[in-house]
Amino acid sequence: MSKELNPLFGKRVELDASLTVAVIGAAGKMGMRVSNNLNLTDATVFYTEASEAGQARLQELGRVASTVDDAVPAADVVILAVPDVVLGTVSEQVVPLMQSGAVLLTLDPAAAYAGLLASRDDVHQACAHPAHPSIFLERTTVEEYADTFGGIAAEQEVVAAFEGDDEAAKARVEAVVRAIYAPVIDVHWVTVKQLAQLEPTLVETTACMIGQFLKDSMDHAITEVGIPEGAVKALFYGHIGIALTNALRGSNPFSEACLEAMDYGRDAIIKDDWKRIWDDEDLDVVLAKMLKLEKIERS
Ligand SMILES: NC(=O)c1ccc[n+]([C@@H]2O[C@H](COP(=O)([O-])OP(=O)(O)OC[C@H]3O[C@@H](n4cnc5c(N)ncnc54)[C@H](O)[C@@H]3O)[C@@H](O)[C@H]2O)c1
Numbered sequence: 001m002s003k004e005l006n007p008l009f010g011k012r013v014e015l016d017a018s019l020t021v022a023v024i025g026a027a028g029k030m031g032m033r034v035s036n037n038l039n040l041t042d043a044t045v046f047y048t049e050a051s052e053a054g055q056a057r058l059q060e061l062g063r064v065a066s067t068v069d070d071a072v073p074a075a076d077v078v079i080l081a082v083p084d085v086v087l088g089t090v091s092e093q094v095v096p097l098m099q100s101g102a103v104l105l106t107l108d109p110a111a112a113y114a115g116l117l118a119s120r121d122d123v124h125q126a127c128a129h130p131a132h133p134s135i136f137l138e139r140t141t142v143e144e145y146a147d148t149f150g151g152i153a154a155e156q157e158v159v160a161a162f163e164g165d166d167e168a169a170k171a172r173v174e175a176v177v178r179a180i181y182a183p184v185i186d187v188h189w190v191t192v193k194q195l196a197q198l199e200p201t202l203v204e205t206t207a208c209m210i211g212q213f214l215k216d217s218m219d220h221a222i223t224e225v226g227i228p229e230g231a232v233k234a235l236f237y238g239h240i241g242i243a244l245t246n247a248l249r250g251s252n253p254f255s256e257a258c259l260e261a262m263d264y265g266r267d268a269i270i271k272d273d274w275k276r277i278w279d280d281e282d283l284d285v286v287l288a289k290m291l292k293l294e295k296i297e298r299s
Contacts, residue, residue, distance in 0.1 A: 027054030
């Protein structure tokens with residue numbers, strides 16, 4: 001029997017009762033999210049957290065904080081939900097304690113692709129990043145609309161990487177990934193490098209940057225140009241929607257005049273050599289910034 005049904009998406013979060021999962025950094029943003037969902041499964045879950053404030057948060061939720069020494073050797077899957085800048089040192093503490101055949105699961109590929117994670121021949125490494133609910137997801141309930149991040153009520157997909165060819169271990173990871181990010185539509189398997197190209201190159205470097213640029217442009221229209229805020233937001237929010245659905249899905253053709261203005265904007269704003277963000281050297285530059293390293297050293 002499942003411990004509880006998720007009241008928001010009304011289904012069990014499936015995970016075999018024989019599985020044991022350890023969450024390292026269980027009181028952080030992702031640690032809390034994945035723990036909330038693991039807590040809806042039949043699996044045994046260990047929570048570890050370094051900060052005292054975090055341990056107090058776990059206690060408020062009735063979650064018993066374990067030490068790494070107790071949690072890690074018991075786990076089939078160890079989830080590292082700690083900041084990327086400490087993943088290297090935390091993995092050095094955790095990996096030697098892991099069971100043979102267990103899986104070290106990270107939630108972002110930067111440290112794995114940069115070669116910062118401690119490894120062991122008999123320990124598998126995997127990384128799974130939530131895609132977040134698509135802007136094109138057909139939501140029907142208030143809860144689905146409210147769940148912008150995913151993992152609560154709105155369905156999302158996941159992109160993941162698994163090192164090695166142990167299909168049983170990979171299946172175990174997929175089950176855990178489907179549970180921690182539930183409700184999940186599908187898990188797409190790629191290489192660690194491809195996952196690092198998606199996160200950050202396509203997502204943070206491109207999409208998040210453009211999202212923030214839209215905000216900067218909107219603020220400029222309101223504060224510098226002096227157009228009433230209500231009018232700016234009304235016109236902009238609707239047009240962002242139509243721009244995305246036209247460009248990404250071809251829902252409607254852009255008009256001739258719109259295409260002219262788009263060309264003007266592209267010439268004015270985008271650099272000719274923008275595709276260099278996809279070069280391996282550029283990816284290493286961004287990853288070094290994200291991981292607070294001088295540079296990425298590859299052996
Ligand atoms: N925040 C997001 O939106 C998001 C989305 C997808 C993936 N991720 C990835 O999830 C991971 C965690 O990010 P976050 O934003 O949740 O971080 P966070 O800073 O919110 O939380 C990290 C937690 O780890 C704890 N911690 C630090 N060192 C520890 C240690 N040695 N042992 C046990 N606990 C320790 C901290 O006290 C904190 O509670 C990162 O790899 C990040 O890239 C984050």
